[in-house]
Amino acid sequence: MEQSNIDSMIQAYRQSTGETWLMNVMKLNMACLETLHMQKARRELRKLLLPKILGILLGVAWVAFISIITWNVLNYAPSQAVFFGLSLAGILVISAKAVIDYIRHTVMIWHINNSGNVTDVQLRLARLRLSQFNANRTGLLQIPFYTTWYLYPGLFTDKPFAVWAIPVLITLLFVCLTIYVYKNFTPANLHKKWVKWLIADSSWNAVNNALQFVKEIDDFKKDR
Amino acid sequence: MGNAFNEAQFLELVQQNSGILYKVCNAYCRNANNRQDLAQEIIYQLWKSAPGYNPQQKFSTWMYRVALNVAISYYRKEKQVIKPEKVNDTHSMAEDTSAHEAEEQSRQLQQFINGLRELDRAIMLLYLDAKSYSEIAIITGITETNVATKISRIKNILKEKFSAIK
Structure with missing residues (x-):
């Protein structure tokens, strides 16, 4: 195709700037737009935000519940229930961090500034979506603490080696497994079957899309 | 809200630059109903972002930034696969x-x-x-x-x- 044809095509495109649908939108004043936006926000709240808010509320309730038990155990029976108390404290710290990260990222996505340049804003949005995945991933670290809560000091002093060796081995096994899963349960390993198996289809698609987009933007920004 | 312009001025500026809306919406949305929705969303986000607008910057440049960011996010959120x-x-x-x-x-x-x-x-x-x-x-x-x-x-x-x- 001749260069002149391409140029005339571009010229024709530049002149086409009006359509009825846009005129309809432009006729709306700000009050109407605010109303329409509120209606849309309500629909979105029901459809998209409600599950997120519910998840956050459950997370906060869980952290509050664990806090109360931990505080009571460590205050009223610190020596007898030391393992139970420390296990709960471990679960509490990790759960609280995951919940706080999740809330922070959700709020940051909600309030992103669209006035920035396109690649920066889109990159920030995509990375924030990946951070949400990482926040959920932090939650995995609490798994070994579920294998220590039933231990007690007397088990190591009063019981034979075979009796306490088994729970200790189980805990070690879970520690190794958790470290492995935590290190490998990353967006970069999304293609692996076991990673896909661990997360729901919808979450997998969202994280995978964000990951692909980050790669695409990084590539786009390179001078070549 | 410390906007650089009032509501009437804002709407007039958007009206003057409505070609941006038209082109961005057409490029990121093929369905006519969704295009209206996207245009409304862009205008609303422009209004929301207005306090951060620097009057030394060209209005059309700022409008393009906001419009493209909103349209790309919208496009990705709605998972509209626009095949040529x-x-x-x-x-x-x-x-x-x-x-x-x-x-x-x-x-x-x-x-x-x-x-x-x-x-x-x-x-x-x-x-x-x-x-x-x-x-x-x-x-x-x-x-x-x-x-x-x-x-x-x-x-x-x-x-x-x-x-x-x-």
Whole structure:
């Protein structure tokens, strides 16, 4: 195709700037737009935000519940229930961090500034979506603490080696497994079957899309 | 809200630059109902972002930034896979009148743009709106050299595509 044809095509495109649908939108004043936006926000709240808010509320309730038990155990029976108390404290710290990260990222996505340049804003949005995945991933670290809560000091002093060796081995096994899963349960390993198996289809698609987009933007920004 | 303009001034500026809305919505949304929705969302986000607008900056540059960011996010959120419609290769353009030909070419160009990836689409939209390379660089956040390289590459693809259907 001749260069002149391409140029005339571009010229024709530049002149086409009006359509009825846009005129309809432009006729709306700000009050109407605010109303329409509120209606849309309500629909979105029901459809998209409600599950997120519910998840956050459950997370906060869980952290509050664990806090109360931990505080009571460590205050009223610190020596007898030391393992139970420390296990709960471990679960509490990790759960609280995951919940706080999740809330922070959700709020940051909600309030992103669209006035920035396109690649920066889109990159920030995509990375924030990946951070949400990482926040959920932090939650995995609490798994070994579920294998220590039933231990007690007397088990190591009063019981034979075979009796306490088994729970200790189980805990070690879970520690190794958790470290492995935590290190490998990353967006970069999304293609692996076991990673896909661990997360729901919808979450997998969202994280995978964000990951692909980050790669695409990084590539786009390179001078070549 | 410490906006740089009041509601009437804002709407007038948006009205003056409505071509941006038209092009961005057309490029990122094929369904007419969704296009209205997207246009409303862009206007609303422009109004929300208005306190951060620097009057020393061109209104159209700022409007493009917000519009493209909202449109790309909207496009990705709604998972609208806009596949380029197959250009009708049995249609003989030579038979048409010149006005119809221009219209047809404009339509084909729109289809081609819709088939580009989100960021390339943004570059092409800005180029087609006769924005300078430096302005495109400011809006997209890449260097001017990179803008020039990408435009040249996209134009080559465009040339190849249209040569293939002739």
